[in-house]
Amino acid sequence: MGKTLAEKVWQAHVVREAAGEPDLLYIDLHLVHEVTSPQAFDGLRVANRPVRRPDLTLATEDHNVPTERIDLPIADPISRLQVETLRKNCAEFGVPLYPMGDVEQGIVHVVGPQLGLTQPGMTVVCGDSHTSTHGAFGALAFGIGTSEVEHVLATQTLPLHRPRTMAVTVEGELPAGVTAKDLILAIIARIGTGGGQGYVIEYRGSAIRALSMEARMTICNMSIEAGARAGMIAPDDTTLGYLAGRPHAPTGAEWDAAVAYWRTLRTDDDATFDVDVELPAATLTPFVTWGTNPGQGAPLGGAVPDPTSLGTPGEQVAAEQALAYMDLTPGTPLRDVRVDTVFLGSCTNGRIEDLRAAADVLRGRRVAGSVRMLVVPGSMRVKEQAEQEGLDRVFVAAGAEWRSAGCSMCLGMNPDQLAPGERSASTSNRNFEGRQGAGGRTHLVSPLVAAATAVAGRLASPADLTAPVTVGPTEQES
Amino acid sequence: MEKFTTHTGRVLPLCRSNVDTDQIIPAAYLKRISRTGFGDGLFAAWRAADPDFVLNRPAHSGATILVAGTDFGTGSSREHAVWALQDYGFRVVISPRFADIFRGNSLKSGLLTVIASQRVVDDLWARVEADPTVPVTVDLERRQLRYADVAVAFELDDYTHWRLMEGLDDVDLTLRHSASIADFETARPTWLPTTA
Numbered sequence A: 001m002g003k004t005l006a007e008k009v010w011q012a013h014v015v016r017e018a019a020g021e022p023d024l025l026y027i028d029l030h031l032v033h034e035v036t037s038p039q040a041f042d043g044l045r046v047a048n049r050p051v052r053r054p055d056l057t058l059a060t061e062d063h064n065v066p067t068e069r070i071d072l073p074i075a076d077p078i079s080r081l082q083v084e085t086l087r088k089n090c091a092e093f094g095v096p097l098y099p100m101g102d103v104e105q106g107i108v109h110v111v112g113p114q115l116g117l118t119q120p121g122m123t124v125v126c127g128d129s130h131t132s133t134h135g136a137f138g139a140l141a142f143g144i145g146t147s148e149v150e151h152v153l154a155t156q157t158l159p160l161h162r163p164r165t166m167a168v169t170v171e172g173e174l175p176a177g178v179t180a181k182d183l184i185l186a187i188i189a190r191i192g193t194g195g196g197q198g199y200v201i202e203y204r205g206s207a208i209r210a211l212s213m214e215a216r217m218t219i220c221n222m223s224i225e226a227g228a229r230a231g232m233i234a235p236d237d238t239t240l241g242y243l244a245g246r247p248h249a250p251t252g253a254e255w256d257a258a259v260a261y262w263r264t265l266r267t268d269d270d271a272t273f274d275v276d277v278e279l280p281a282a283t284l285t286p287f288v289t290w291g292t293n294p295g296q297g298a299p300l301g302g303a304v305p306d307p308t309s310l311g312t313p314g315e316q317v318a319a320e321q322a323l324a325y326m327d328l329t330p331g332t333p334l335r336d337v338r339v340d341t342v343f344l345g346s347c348t349n350g351r352i353e354d355l356r357a358a359a360d361v362l363r364g365r366r367v368a369g370s371v372r373m374l375v376v377p378g379s380m381r382v383k384e385q386a387e388q389e390g391l392d393r394v395f396v397a398a399g400a401e402w403r404s405a406g407c408s409m410c411l412g413m414n415p416d417q418l419a420p421g422e423r424s425a426s427t428s429n430r431n432f433e434g435r436q437g438a439g440g441r442t443h444l445v446s447p448l449v450a451a452a453t454a455v456a457g458r459l460a461s462p463a464d465l466t467a468p469v470t471v472g473p474t475e476q477e478s
Numbered sequence B: 001m002e003k004f005t006t007h008t009g010r011v012l013p014l015c016r017s018n019v020d021t022d023q024i025i026p027a028a029y030l031k032r033i034s035r036t037g038f039g040d041g042l043f044a045a046w047r048a049a050d051p052d053f054v055l056n057r058p059a060h061s062g063a064t065i066l067v068a069g070t071d072f073g074t075g076s077s078r079e080h081a082v083w084a085l086q087d088y089g090f091r092v093v094i095s096p097r098f099a100d101i102f103r104g105n106s107l108k109s110g111l112l113t114v115i116a117s118q119r120v121v122d123d124l125w126a127r128v129e130a131d132p133t134v135p136v137t138v139d140l141e142r143r144q145l146r147y148a149d150v151a152v153a154f155e156l157d158d159y160t161h162w163r164l165m166e167g168l169d170d171v172d173l174t175l176r177h178s179a180s181i182a183d184f185e186t187a188r189p190t191w192l193p194t195t196a
């Protein structure tokens, strides 16, 4: 019988298998950031162990970094200590690091792909659940905890039980204005936040094949929000086109050899998945969340649901608790929900394509007076490119704040946070209670909906807006 | 890692599903660089917001077994969530379903996560509500949960069972296979990238 993509990549990395034991899997790339690594490096020091393969390890600073005045030392002493600890550890153990101020610094899941370090068929891990992002290249990529970070640093391997496989097939064409973010939010609402638990999801079908690499990363990024540890998309010409010429991509004969192998990385026609889920693309519309987990979402054209209309008693209680926290009343049209803050950024939607999409909406328009909008590029390279394209001027002219790269308001470990009771439309991936600041309320949205919401002051899609002021002197003014 | 064999203790009923790691330990507490002292951050937002939150109720103080609704530990990979539970005094968490990474983290750190049916969880919640002192035994050796006149088996793969019972360190176990790892490395394709 044939093999799935996930099974092929798994099999190619088994160092050792033995009955009754987990497989020992080799790790091709280990990404590190300041939050989940200090205790792992401590563990190495206590046991007097080196990092086995610093040359397969890369660190960047992202979670704590302030996105303003990055030329100054971090004001918060605890954040500063954590970042300085990473620098010390990387120097001591020989791990390459892109610190604040470096042109390659940024969110770990934006940096790996843009450097060409994430390639098809690789195993990629990081002490961060959104490592699933890298699966967009046909890599097997998943988040790990700090004990596992230490394990990979020491051995470049991980003992793991073989996951089951799930196919999510999306056929057809996404309607205009419907993005990868809407698609993945709809998928999560469909299978639930625990639906992917124990599975690697492979996204398939014509709608997936039509997506850019950025959009594929958005999809795979949020696999963890459906409970799946990893999401994968088979590499194709789009993948090769993205990789070619990147700093760490192979060249010449090595490129040819790599491509020949990458072409084999697809699920065989006679392979079977443990679970199959199908979603037609054509019926999808912009999707937003109303609750406090990413599965609590609905089409933007819908209303806040009545908890009693939901499936199980457990879901009903969860929805009641969520609506109380979100201060929402059942039956309220989602388009009537006013927001205070719009956050455009994160490893889900902080890439150049996301910024372009939002800028297209904001060009010739103004962010509503009652709204603050933060635009935080996923990496300094994204920032650089956006500035070359003049996107920063569009954002600033519209009244948004243009920042430096980092996780920022995705989780508020830096000063970018919601105040208690404040409501945001956010392109990030988690709407958990307090995620963006204690007491803050989060609606997850696409970059298009984020930009339109900023203009309207309430949840909206670009189609809801009146025509922009023709691009002219007004935009040049600021 | 400390060995785990059998534990008997009192239950804290956390009657919620989808308890994510941002609730277990909010991000503000993740800035520390130690492995200890995270207990004060455990469910910090819920403890602060609601005087009647279950962790604030004196009747349950000293509980060592957390019994929660389904999909416990979803979200972030922060192992700090496990450390916070342990630091606060929990030895076991019981739920119908755990998020993968949380469960992996817990079993690496010696916090036993036990998968029990919603029926068992409901039953435990009801009994603790009637009597907060009802003792529950988690017998890892026999992979069995016991309370009052009830005994239910739970599943745990043999390898993890052995590792927990013996208190073995995963890195030590893997380093026994260093030769296999070195062999594997010599056969890796040359086009694969390095970060250097």
Ligand code: SF4
Residues within 6 Å of the ligand: A062, A063, A107, A108, A109, A128, A130, A346, A347, A348, A406, A407, A410, A411, A428, A429
């Ligand atoms: S942007 Fe958000 S989700 Fe992504 S790595 Fe940073 S904190 Fe995690």
